[in-house]
Amino acid sequence: MDLSDILDPLNEPQRQAVCAPSGNLLVLAGAGSGKTRVLTHRIAYLIRIGEASTYNVMAVTFTNKAAREMRQRIEQILGTPLSGMWVGTFHGIAHRLLRSHWQEAKLPQTFQIIDSDDQYRLIRRSLKELDLDEKRWPPKETQWKINYHKDEGVRAGAIDVQGDLYLETFVRIYLHYEDLCQRNGLVDFAELLLRAQELWLQHPEVCRHYRDRFRHLLVDEFQDTNAIQYSWIRTLAADQSHTFVVGDDDQSIYGWRGAKVGNLQQFQRQFTEVELIRLEQNYRSTRTILTAANALIDNNGDRLGKNLWTAGEEGEPIRLYGAFNEIDEATYIVEQIERWVRGGRSRQEVAILYRSNAQSRVIEAALLQHGLPYRVYGGLRFYERAEIKDVLAYLRLCTNRDDDPSLERIINTPTRGIGGRTLDMLRDYARDHEMSLWRSAERMIAAGALTPRATAALQRFLDLIAEMSCGSEVSLEQQVDAVIKLSALGDHYKKEGREKGLSRIENMEELVSAAKSFVHGEDLEEGEEAMDDLTAFLAHAALEAGEGQAEEWEECVQLMSLHSAKGLEFPLVFIAGVEEGLFPHKRSLQEEGRLEEERRLCYVGVTRAKEELVLTYAEVRRLYGQENFSHPSRFLREIPEECVQIVRLQGVAAPISAGQKKGASFTTEAASTTSFSLGQQVTHPKFGEGTVVQSEGSGAQARLQVNFDRVGLKWLVIAYAHLQPL
DNA sequence: TAAGGCAACTTTTTT
DNA sequence: AGTTGCCTTA
Numbered sequence: 001m002d003l004s005d006i007l008d009p010l011n012e013p014q015r016q017a018v019c020a021p022s023g024n025l026l027v028l029a030g031a032g033s034g035k036t037r038v039l040t041h042r043i044a045y046l047i048r049i050g051e052a053s054t055y056n057v058m059a060v061t062f063t064n065k066a067a068r069e070m071r072q073r074i075e076q077i078l079g080t081p082l083s084g085m086w087v088g089t090f091h092g093i094a095h096r097l098l099r100s101h102w103q104e105a106k107l108p109q110t111f112q113i114i115d116s117d118d119q120y121r122l123i124r125r126s127l128k129e130l131d132l133d134e135k136r137w138p139p140k141e142t143q144w145k146i147n148y149h150k151d152e153g154v155r156a157g158a159i160d161v162q163g164d165l166y167l168e169t170f171v172r173i174y175l176h177y178e179d180l181c182q183r184n185g186l187v188d189f190a191e192l193l194l195r196a197q198e199l200w201l202q203h204p205e206v207c208r209h210y211r212d213r214f215r216h217l218l219v220d221e222f223q224d225t226n227a228i229q230y231s232w233i234r235t236l237a238a239d240q241s242h243t244f245v246v247g248d249d250d251q252s253i254y255g256w257r258g259a260k261v262g263n264l265q266q267f268q269r270q271f272t273e274v275e276l277i278r279l280e281q282n283y284r285s286t287r288t289i290l291t292a293a294n295a296l297i298d299n300n301g302d303r304l305g306k307n308l309w310t311a312g313e314e315g316e317p318i319r320l321y322g323a324f325n326e327i328d329e330a331t332y333i334v335e336q337i338e339r340w341v342r343g344g345r346s347r348q349e350v351a352i353l354y355r356s357n358a359q360s361r362v363i364e365a366a367l368l369q370h371g372l373p374y375r376v377y378g379g380l381r382f383y384e385r386a387e388i389k390d391v392l393a394y395l396r397l398c399t400n401r402d403d404d405p406s407l408e409r410i411i412n413t414p415t416r417g418i419g420g421r422t423l424d425m426l427r428d429y430a431r432d433h434e435m436s437l438w439r440s441a442e443r444m445i446a447a448g449a450l451t452p453r454a455t456a457a458l459q460r461f462l463d464l465i466a467e468m469s470c471g472s473e474v475s476l477e478q479q480v481d482a483v484i485k486l487s488a489l490g491d492h493y494k495k496e497g498r499e500k501g502l503s504r505i506e507n508m509e510e511l512v513s514a515a516k517s518f519v520h521g522e523d524l525e526e527g528e529e530a531m532d533d534l535t536a537f538l539a540h541a542a543l544e545a546g547e548g549q550a551e552e553w554e555e556c557v558q559l560m561s562l563h564s565a566k567g568l569e570f571p572l573v574f575i576a577g578v579e580e581g582l583f584p585h586k587r588s589l590q591e592e593g594r595l596e597e598e599r600r601l602c603y604v605g606v607t608r609a610k611e612e613l614v615l616t617y618a619e620v621r622r623l624y625g626q627e628n629f630s631h632p633s634r635f636l637r638e639i640p641e642e643c644v645q646i647v648r649l650q651g652v653a654a655p656i657s658a659g660q661k662k663g664a665s666f667t668t669e670a671a672s673t674t675s676f677s678l679g680q681q682v683t684h685p686k687f688g689e690g691t692v693v694q695s696e697g698s699g700a701q702a703r704l705q706v707n708f709d710r711v712g713l714k715w716l717v718i719a720y721a722h723l724q725p726l
Numbered sequence: 727t728a729a730g731g732c733a734a735c736t737t738t739t740t741t
Numbered sequence: 742a743g744t745t746g747c748c749t750t751a
Contacts (some may be wrong), residue, residue: 063740091741115741189741224740256738356737361742378739412727419727543741563738585737601738624736625742 006041006048006077010034017277018042022051022216022242024271026264028249030308031293031607032284032569035246039220040070042244043085044077046216054085058214060233061089062221064544066567070220084525086214090229091189092543094196097210098187099531099539104203105195108185110400110535113542117384118405119143119188125405126176129431137173146174150190151226151258153197184404184436193228200235211240222247222267226258234270243271249304250297253563253601255593264304282308282607284569286315289609292643297603299638300596308607317645318613320636324679324691325620326359326577330366333574336614337372337557340572347372351558351570353605355583358623359576360559367557377560382546387493387504388511392541394483398469399534402436411437414492417457422450438462476533477516484508562605573609575602579617579630602635619679619691619707629693629707676704676718681726687711689726 007015014034017027018041029035043059046052061067071087086093095113098105114122123146124139149159156174161167181187187195200207217237219225222245225233237243245267252261260266268274282290290308297303323329337350352363360376367374382388390413393406401407412418429449430440441458444450450458468483484490493504520536531539558570562583577583584598606613617632636644676682680692690708702718716723 089741095741113741116739192741254739257740358736358743415727417727545741561738582737587737597738622742 001049003045003048006045009037010041011281013277013279013281014038014041017279018045020275020277022046024242024267024274025244026222026268026274026276027244027246027279028264028276028304028306029246029279030248030282030306031251031604032282033279033308034283035220035248035279036066036070036073038279039218039244039246040073040077043074043216043218047078052216054082056213056215057218058086058093058216058236059088059218060093060220061087062224064089064092066220067092089543090232091192094192094232095539095543097196097199098192100525101199101203101206104206105199107187107195108400111185111187112396112400112403112535113192113539114181114186114188114405115384115542115545116143116189117389118186119147121405121408122180122186123173123177125408126173126180130172130176132169132173137169142170142173145170146177147188147190148258149174150188150194151228153194153228153231155194180404183434184402185400186403186405190228193232197228197232197235200232207235210236211238215241216244217241218244218246220246223249223252223261223264224254224259225263226260230260230263230266237271239272243267248306250300250306250600251566251604253566253597253604255597278306280306280308282310283312284610285310285607286313286611288315288317288643289606289613292318292613292639293603293606295640295643296599296606296635296638300599316612318615318639318643319647320644321614321616321647322632322691323616323618324693326362326618326622327366328679329576329616329618330363332616333363333576333614334366334370334372336574337367337572338370341372345571347374347555347557349571350574351560351565351568351572351608352574352576353560353562353565353608354576355562355585355601356577357561359582363559363576373556374559375556377558377564382507382510383541384545385504385507387489387507388541390489391480391483391487391508391511392538394465394468394487395480395534396538397438397465398479398483399538401438401465404430404437407437410487411461414488416461417453418461422454422458425450476518476537477512479534480515481512484512562601565608566604569608569610571609571611572614573605573612574614574616575605576616577618577621578602578615578633578636579621580633581628581630582621582623583633583635599635599638602633620693629713631707631709631712676723676725682706682723683726684708684714684716684724685722687714690714 007018010018014037017025017038027035027038029038039059043057046057047054059070061070067088071082075082086096088096098107098111102109102111120139120143123143124134127134127137127139127142156171156178159167159171159174161171181191214236217233219233233243247264249261249264252259255261268276287310290310294307321329321332323332333352337347340350341347354360357378364374364376383392390410393409396403396406397410408423411423426437426440426444429444430437433440433443441462445455445459448455464486468486470479470482474482489508490505493501495501496504515537518537518540520531520533562575583602584595588594588598615636617630617636619629621628621630676692678692678695681689682692683689684706687708688710690706692704693707694705696703703715704718704723705713705715706723707713
């Protein structure tokens, strides 16, 4: 048997992992150490040597993108399509199970998946129905709490309130929400996993079936699994499956949303005879970058331990630029990118990373000013746009009339004379008679319980939906098209103003073509043919929200948060805003363990860089309309000096003219022969070194505000302060 | 019913 | 600063 195409591209530890005998394996894969390669080659290997067929393998990832890539790469190696193999996200696979076993899972066959926006609306509705004040029960927080419990595998009924009034109320909300979902046939993201887990536990015969089948389980990014995901895998694996887990505790950055780094250790303890393999050879970054990354992460305790190394070159030093303000910072970054491009390199190779999305604005402005094309990751995705969600709501109502949230969304969009009064009456009726809004509308019309005007408007709406639900005779594409035409959403959005309305209409057209190219049923198994095209399309829309922008991303500088940069790599990386308070973020300092997570985030950022890394911070940053004075991040001190080249322009005022409204590059000649300018480095006999950040007054009263490295902000009268320019 | 004004937010994000 | 959701007013 020829295994060379699978094994030759691997180094020793990688090969060990790929060829390990069937058992439980934990691969601790450092950044850039070829984790995906190991995963894909492992699967290819198992199939090639006949240890498993595609039918026996389940591979789980966190994102659809990762799942797609994995499938693609394995197919490439094996040169054959992978039918029967389950490769997908936790949620995607759970969904698939629930579709096949909707009865055992106690779901209606037409159940639909709701995204967090839909969930938010449902929770607000629950609060309203329970007569609870949103001030006391902020919907966002309540939503977070419910999801937290679900992620921990805890149902409302399982919470012991112990006479705690607050907790008791929370449980009432949680219960009500669960009830609402059940009655409407709706399943939120966390519910998918929880239901799937309960399906295993309550139906051992179902569980046994899949256990026998999936003798090989592979899980990517294991450090990101939460409690329910872990126990789901644990339940499925039992002691019969071989579980191959890949992760990196140093890249765990999602603790704040319930991910448990501890699951890596837990896996080691709970699964039988876990072999541990470390991948430490890095194929991505220069030695300098790795030295910095290693030193940085070494400040975290409680690690599984790992040291990245490379056979490659030392490379350029990491550059550190201390900007005067965020505008100066952005200008510096853009100038450096221009230099890079002048040197014959491509814009696509450059990424600008930041801790919080709000930072992108200033950088975008600078890029725009210099005519550099860029692309910002994050933000609203395709299926999350209002107009798309509107169309989807119509479609969902076509499949399931009892979907109240969808009905509420579009009953008066576009406006058709069904106002708040009518809706309130509908809601009351629905609640009193425990039925859906749709049925209530039918009944109330029949009973003549509404004004003639409202009755007519409602009837028109009911007829409209009936007209749209032409059933399975027409194609998916035609149905989507019909909904858009009949709903008159186009006209509705046209009123919204030229630019915006036009793009919304384009998006709706895009949805039609998405429906056209949507193929469902390629890889169907027994019990799955029950799902019709429309249901499958709606599930797809909910589970895969789509790309941020479908626009061309060639030759663009990439802007994104540090979180979304995980898993990517770029020859030139900027990390902007490396300041105390911003990175590490001040809100992470309150909570236990969050600082370590921030450090891991920094580690992730640093290890994105292949060739060059530039870190920047600003002395003054305007954030939320407030000027903030800050200090370089502690993380900067944790990077060895010999890796870093400091590029602050000494003794010369930073170029602050751009956008600085008043006092641009002022001087204070009157008080002293020495002049100071904003951003200038100075030294004080008592306070040490600092930066001039603000000025006030003139002549003998002229004062300067200086941000000192050691003692922070001070106002000083120039005439007495004995400041020396550095 | 629709528009306009005002107050209250503002870490990170996938499914 | 800029957005977003809520409430008032026409």
